[in-house]
Amino acid sequence: MITSKSDIHGVKPVPGESLRKLFPFFTEGPGGCYLDSAATTQKPLVVLNALRHALVHTNANVHRGAYRLSAEASEQYDLTRTKIASLIGARSPSSIVFVRGATEAINLVAAGSDSLWSSGDTILLSLLEHHSNIVPWQMLAKRRGLNVAFADIREDGSLDVDDFRSKVRTLKPKLVAITQLANSLGTVPPLAELVALAKDAGAQVLVDGAQGITHLGVHVEDLGCDYYVFSGHKMYGPTGIGVLYGRPERLEKLYPLMGGGDMISFVSTDGFGLAEVPQRFEAGTPAFPEAIALGTAADFLSGFSRKAILDHEQALLESALEMLRGEPGVTPYGPATRGGHQAAVISFSIDRVHPHDFATIADTHNVQVRAGNHCAMPTLRRLGVQATVRLSFGLYSTKGDLQAVSQAIKEARRLFSA
Numbered sequence: 307m308i309t310s311k312s313d314i315h316g317v318k319p320v321p322g323e324s325l326r327k328l329f330p331f332f333t334e335g336p337g338g339c340y341l342d343s344a345a346t347t348q349k350p351l352v353v354l355n356a357l358r359h360a361l362v363h364t365n366a367n368v369h370r371g372a373y374r375l376s377a378e379a380s381e382q383y384d385l386t387r388t389k390i391a392s393l394i395g396a397r398s399p400s401s402i403v404f405v406r407g408a409t410e411a412i413n414l415v416a417a418g419s420d421s422l423w424s425s426g427d428t429i430l431l432s433l434l435e436h437h438s439n440i441v442p443w444q445m446l447a448k449r450r451g452l453n454v455a456f457a458d459i460r461e462d463g464s465l466d467v468d469d470f471r472s473k474v475r476t477l478k479p480k481l482v483a484i485t486q487l488a489n490s491l492g493t494v495p496p497l498a499e500l501v502a503l504a505k506d507a508g509a510q511v512l513v514d515g516a517q518g519i520t521h522l523g524v525h526v527e528d529l530g531c532d533y534y535v536f537s538g539h540k541m542y543g544p545t546g547i548g549v550l551y552g553r554p555e556r557l558e559k560l561y562p563l564m565g566g567g568d569m570i571s572f573v574s575t576d577g578f579g580l581a582e583v584p585q586r587f588e589a590g591t592p593a594f595p596e597a598i599a600l601g602t603a604a605d606f607l608s609g610f611s612r613k614a615i616l617d618h619e620q621a622l623l624e625s626a627l628e629m630l631r632g633e634p635g636v637t638p639y640g641p642a643t644r645g646g647h648q649a650a651v652i653s654f655s656i657d658r659v660h661p662h663d664f665a666t667i668a669d670t671h672n673v674q675v676r677a678g679n680h681c682a683m684p685t686l687r688r689l690g691v692q693a694t695v696r697l698s699f700g701l702y703s704t705k706g707d708l709q710a711v712s713q714a715i716k717e718a719r720r721l722f723s724a
C-alpha cells in the first residue's frame with residue numbers, strides 16, 4: 307500500500323517520462339506512444355502486485371467463509387470502499403457500490419429507479435455524452451413512456467449552458483445525467499453550475515465520471531450530485547470493477563439490477579428480503595481481487611497532487627494543439643481551439659485521410675491512437691463529422707509521444723496526397 311506521496315516505488319510522484327518505470331507496459335510490455343488512455347489506462351506495478359497478492363494470499367470468497375482467509379479478503383474488499391469514499395469525498399463507505407464499470411452503474415440507476423418515474427417525465431442529457439450515458443436512458447424511456455432531451459453544444463464542442471438552463475426550466479426533468487469530461491472531445495462542462503441549476507429545478511443528477519475521476523478528481527459532497535459513476539480500468543486500476551456512488555437516500559430507493567446470493571437478508575419459498583445498502587446491489591460473487599486492486603489504484607492516484615496531474619495533462623494538451631495547428635490540412639476539435647475548458651483529450655481530422663487509415667499508419671510508428679466515433683455519435687454528428695482521430699493522455703504521456711504523432715501525420719499526408 308502507498309502510505310505517502312514519496313512512496314510510489316521510491317520514485318517521486320511526478321507525471322511524465324520518469325514515471326514510466328512504474329508501468330510494466332513500458333518496461334516489459336510493448337511500450338511505445340500509447341495515446342489511448344481514455345479507452346483504458348496502463349497499470350502501474352503496484353496495482354498488478356495488489357491483484358496478484360489478492361489472488362495468491364487472500365483468495366477466498368468474500369462475506370461467506372467463517373475462516374480467517376475469507377475474513378481477510380472481506381476486510382480488504384471493504385477497505386476499498388473506504389478508500390474510494392475518501393478519494394471522491396463521499397461521507398460514508400456504504401454509499402459506494404461495486405459494479406463492473408461506469409456502464410453497469412448507469413444501467414443500475416436507469417433500471418432500478420422505477421419508483422421515480424411517471425409516464426411523460428423527462429430525462430435531460432447533453433450532446434457530449436458517451437453512448438453508455440444515453441442508451442440506458444433511452445431503454446428506460448421506451449419501457450416507461452418517458453422523454454429523453456439533450457442540452458446542445460456549441461460549434462467548438464463546449465456545452466451550451468444557456469440551452470441547458472432553458473431546458474432544465476422548461477422541461478423540468480426528473481433526472482439530469484451529464485458527463486464531467488467528454489471522452490470524444492475532452493470538453494469539461496461547468497459541472498458545479500450545471501448541478502446547481504438542475505438541483506434548483508428539483509432534478510436528481512447523475513454525473514458520468516468515467517474520465518473525470520482520473521483527470522479532474524471530484525468531491526461528491528461539495529458538488530451535491532446524487533450519483534457519480536466510474537470504471538477502475540480508466541484510473542490505472544483493473545478491468546471488471548467500477549463504482550456507483552449514490553447519496554444514501556437515493557440508494558435506499560433504488561431497486562437492485564440483479565438478484566442472487568449475498569444481496570438478501572433472507573430467502574424463503576415465499577419470497578426474500580433485501581440486504582442493507584450497498585450489499586443489496588452486489589449479487590453473486592463480486593470481482594473482489596479486482597476491487598482490492600482498485601483500492602491500490604486509488605492510493606496510487608492519490609499519491610499525486612491534483613495540481614501536478616492537471617498541469618501535466620494541460621501542458622500536453624497545449625503542445626498537442628500547437629503541433630496540430632502547425633500541420634497543414636489538420637483540423638483540431640474541442641473548446642481549447644477557442645480558449646475553452648478541455649482536458650486530457652484532443653480530437654482532430656486530416657484532410658483526405660480517413661481517421662482509421664491514420665490510426666493504421668500511426669501504429670506502424672508504434673503510436674496507438676483511437677479513430678472513429680468514440681461511442682459518441684450524437685456529439686460527432688452535431689459537429690458535422692463522422693469520425694475523428696483522438697489522442698488521450700495519462701500520467702505517463704510525454705511530448706515525445708506528440709512528436710511521434712507529428713511524424714505519422716506527415717507520412718499520412720505524403721501517402722494520401724499522391
Ligand SMILES: Cc1ncc(COP(=O)(O)O)c(C=O)c1O
Nearest residue numbers: 407408409436438489516517537
Ligand atoms: C465518458 C465515458 N462514460 C462512460 C464510459 C463507459 O465506461 P466503461 O466501458 O468502462 O463502462 C466511457 C468509456 O469510454 C467514457 O469515456
